[in-house]
Amino acid sequence: MAGAFWIGEKDLDEFQVDAVKGIPEESSFMLTGPAGSGKTNILLLRSKWLIFKSISNIKIVSFTSSLKDFIKIGSEQYGLPVENSCTAMYLFKEFLNEYDIPFETSGNFEEDRAMLAGKISSLLAENPIDPIYEALLVDEAQDYSDTELYIFRALAERLVLACDSRQSIYRVSQTQGLIEKLAEGNRVDLKYHYRSGYNICRVAEGLLMDKVTYPGISGSSKYKEKSKPSSVVINVCADLQEQITVILSNLEGELQLYPGERLGVLFPKNLQVAEFQNKLAASAFTQDQRDNICSFTLHASKGWEFTSVHIGGCESLSKMGAVQKRLIYTGILRGKTSVNLYYSGSVPGYIGSALRVLSPPPSDPNFGSLFGDQNADS
Missing domain, CATH: 3.40.50.300 (P-loop containing nucleotide triphosphate hydrolases)
Structure with missing residues (x-):
């Protein structure tokens, strides 16, 4: 499994290096790139870079629990606290619990995510709060709703949003350009990918x-x-x-x-x-x-x-x-x-x-075969 993660600086290209350390530590940014370009790796390494800069109140946020498990494997390899990895659903539940806001989940993923986001959004509208995380690094940002993205922005001093619109597989309505706006206009585009043949x-x-x-x-x-x-x-x-x-x-x-x-x-x-x-x-x-x-x-x-x-x-x-x-x-x-x-x-x-x-282009069919074998040209 180690092959899924990088083992040294020589493994990164110039765009990946820029995404890890080229953006000032106090800044947010948007990270784009195709599948296999290293976005999840960069979130892990950026997290470690921030920790070296004494910024430790960090969460790496994944959309699904299976991706969270993958990120935890990477966290162990990179020497990061595995507890820094969580799903957005877990993050939202923890936030509501911290502010003693009651909620009840149904077990339906889409209904529950909308309910949690709605409760947090209402709380923030009534009682604006200061960010409670020094940094949130969010993977698969293209799959979140506007409301969820605004919540991430409100909860974090620094926000890193990794995304690829080609891999958007959830039914959400997201305002065009919102991710870049929430990332303060800072953007790193990964040019190359390395996974798939x-x-x-x-x-x-x-x-x-x-x-x-x-x-x-x-x-x-x-x-x-x-x-x-x-x-x-x-x-x-x-x-x-x-x-x-x-x-x-x-x-x-x-x-x-x-x-x-x-x-x-x-x-x-x-x-x-x-x-x-x-x-x-x-x-x-x-x-x-x-x-x-x-x-x-x-x-x-x-x-x-x-x-x-x-x-x-x-x-x-x-x-x-x-x-x-x-x-x-x-x-x-x-x-x-x-x-x-x-x-x-x-x-x-x-x-x-x-x-x-x-496959090579097929040859033209015998015209007579369009009418059945009995009419095919000899």
Whole structure:
């Protein structure tokens, strides 16, 4: 897992170095960059840089608990207090508890986040307070609502907001330009990314065709494609059970090929993840091998990276609404070297279209075949 984090200054490019130490310590800033550009690493290193400057009342805020776990792994490697990492939901609950504001959660993530943000917003409107944190460093800032972002601003003397609009997979309405405004107009754009291979990037680009809103990423990839060619493969299966069987079979070979490296298995739905986890627990894999296999929903996989990624249940993507393309885009870009997609029945046409970039153009069909074999030209 250490490969997910940097081990020395030589690992950083000039833009990453600037993001860690180029902004004055008292300033806020916005950090942008594609998947694999090191945004989460930079939040960790910026946090450590601030601590060296005697700024210690810090929280690194993640959107999901799975990303919080990933950040805690990085915190341990960088020698940072793991308790500095928390989810936004936890941060908001702690704040309300501190001010003795009662609240009741329902267990519905979207309802609960809106309720917590609403209560804090009302409290701040009635009783303005001084910032209670010296710094908040917020990952996946594109997924927060305006209200949540204003709360972060109110609670922190310094605010670092890391974001990539291409990976926005939650249904929130966010005012254009708000993140940069809250970051006092300071901005660092990361130019290069290092995680995903060229072929993986090309397929991901094919999913988001609007190049103005979603700029391409293959041209800025620093992955060493020649030494370890990347791939994206689609697997057609009869049903979910067969998908899981094929995934486990493919993982068996990869555990030998990539010993000790982390492999990801992702699905659109929690029930699919649970089904896979049950089959994994009953498999012949050793405990060490199981520990190297991470299984999440596509939503929960944000921020993680894996040598190989297996995305099952792709036939369910069409039920994920307007975010489905960005969801599979984000999932594919969790992978470094290989991505396998699995589906039963049919998948949205945009996936087949994206995969065509890796195949040579097909030859023209025999015109007669359009009318059936019996009319085909001889």
